[in-house]
Amino acid sequence: MDFGVGFLSNNIMLPFLDFFYGIVPNYGLAIIALTLVVRFVLFPVSANQLRSMRRMKIANPVMQQRIKEVQERYKSDPAKQQEELAKVNSANFKEFGNPLSGCLPALIQLPILFALFATLRGSPFADINYSLNFQIATPENAAQIQHQPFTSASQNVYFADRVHFPVLATAVNGTNLAIGDQSKIVLQTAQGKDFNALATEYPDVELTTKWKVTKGQDLVEVLEDGTVIAKQAGDVTVQATVPGLASNKGFLFIKALGKTGVTNADGSINWDIVIMVLGFGISLYANQNISSGSTPKPSNATPETSQQDTMNKLTPIIFSGMFLFFPLPSGVMLYMLIANIFQTLQAFIVAKEPLPENLQKLVAVSANSAPTAKATKADSKATASSKSEPTKTVEAKTKQTVVVDDKDKDTKSPTKSALPFEPNSSNKKKKKGS
Numbered sequence: 357m358d359f360g361v362g363f364l365s366n367n368i369m370l371p372f373l374d375f376f377y378g379i380v381p382n383y384g385l386a387i388i389a390l391t392l393v394v395r396f397v398l399f400p401v402s403a404n405q406l407r408s409m410r411r412m413k414i415a416n417p418v419m420q421q422r423i424k425e426v427q428e429r430y431k432s433d434p435a436k437q438q439e440e441l442a443k444v445n446s447a448n449f450k451e452f453g454n455p456l457s458g459c460l461p462a463l464i465q466l467p468i469l470f471a472l473f474a475t476l477r478g479s480p481f482a483d484i485n486y487s488l489n490f491q492i493a494t495p496e497n498a499a500q501i502q503h504q505p506f507t508s509a510s511q512n513v514y515f516a517d518r519v520h521f522p523v524l525a526t527a528v529n530g531t532n533l534a535i536g537d538q539s540k541i542v543l544q545t546a547q548g549k550d551f552n553a554l555a556t557e558y559p560d561v562e563l564t565t566k567w568k569v570t571k572g573q574d575l576v577e578v579l580e581d582g583t584v585i586a587k588q589a590g591d592v593t594v595q596a597t598v599p600g601l602a603s604n605k606g607f608l609f610i611k612a613l614g615k616t617g618v619t620n621a622d623g624s625i626n627w628d629i630v631i632m633v634l635g636f637g638i639s640l641y642a643n644q645n646i647s648s649g650s651t652p653k654p655s656n657a658t659p660e661t662s663q664q665d666t667m668n669k670l671t672p673i674i675f676s677g678m679f680l681f682f683p684l685p686s687g688v689m690l691y692m693l694i695a696n697i698f699q700t701l702q703a704f705i706v707a708k709e710p711l712p713e714n715l716q717k718l719v720a721v722s723a724n725s726a727p728t729a730k731a732t733k734a735d736s737k738a739t740a741s742s743k744s745e746p747t748k749t750v751e752a753k754t755k756q757t758v759v760v761d762d763k764d765k766d767t768k769s770p771t772k773s774a775l776p777f778e779p780n781s782s783n784k785k786k787k788k789g790s
Contacts, residue, residue: 365512370512372393401464402465426444479511480514481613486597488595490531492575493589505528525596540584541582543565543582570593572592575592613685615686618630643699646700
């Protein structure tokens with residue numbers, strides 16, 4: 357029994373879809389309602405993921421600084437370095453949490469989101485395709501062929517609004533044929549009820565099966581009833597297509613929920629799909645800006661941060677451009693647009709939440725230590741002048757000017773350690789005890 361994406365789609369997503377369609381008989385509204393319900397159910401999980409990502413983005417520079425400090429301090433003693441790194445990692449874990457805590461919520465969401473995606477890519481929003489691969493042997497190998505029925509995986513087919521059955525395709529005489537052999541492809545339910553007989557019970561819907569040879573067109577002939585006649589040896593793929601019930605139905609500015617691609621065969625542009633692709637890209641860009649704006653930028657830009665900023669700018673363009681080369685049905689695009697808008701609002705809500713006290717201190721330190729452009733220029737000028745001329749100091753009591761040479765001063769000051777504990781603290785205690 358399937359307990360994966362197919363199970364979630366058939367036993368959870370489709371019943372909810374039928375329920376919403378029963379309330380408002382419009383498949384576009386049903387898609388929006390189903391998308392919002394799934395997103396609200398996953399809200400606590402995805403919100404925890406966003407909080408974890410926000411927390412780690414703030415804490416990561418400090419964590420990396422601590423690790424680098426230990427590596428530099430004990431680079432000549434690998435054993436001691438590993439011991440101190442274990443202490444640092446333990447302290448980081450206690451102070452900032454598990455860096456991988458954001459991965460579990462993402463893994464929990466994936467099966468549900470895949471099931472929702474698979475539901476909207478199938479019937480009733482898109483045509484259902486059954487592909488069967490035939491191998492036609494030469495006359496010399498005909499005696500070795502054993503004819504056994506071959507059955508494809510079942511797919512849900514809508515025969516009417518809120519009426520659907522799992523239908524599978526069976527090659528009665530098998531898919532291994534000799535030249536001159538025949539094998540009829542029969543569509544039927546899991547209980548063995550014929551597809552055509554079931555379709556006659558719902559005369560308001562046109563469910564005529566279309567047959568097409570997608571590979572090896574010259575090797576076989578396919579009759580209107582699905583009978584495959586082998587003519588020449590080779591590999592053949594036969595496709596049976598059942599039309600989707602709502603594939604040609606529109607919603608608001610969407611002409612057809614089953615239409616795919618930005619352009620049609622005649623070169624005309626599907627502006628409804630273009631609008632949804634642009635909306636998806638804009639919402640993705642807004643989502644990234646909100647997420648990045650909720651955390652302070654580092655005071656000193658590094659190549660890694662610059663590269664990350666570039667990727668954040670290019671990601672909306674790349675993801676939106678993918679739909680030009682990998683087109684999806686309009687119903688799926690509607691789902692992705694609504695889901696992305698919801699996720700953007702969710703990111704905005706999470707970004708407004710107050711940070712934990714320890715992270716607020718890090719943000720404050722980062723904000724205070726970030727130099728402005730003017731201050732940086734002033735410091736550079738002051739440094740240059742101090743090297744060329746001695747500094748004049750005025751004593752308040754005597755009001756005499758004393759010339760002090762800065763070169764004689766010891767400008768070195770002890771560097772403050774970023775470690776949350778005193779290195780070698782255990783060794784110091786042992787020495788005191790002895």
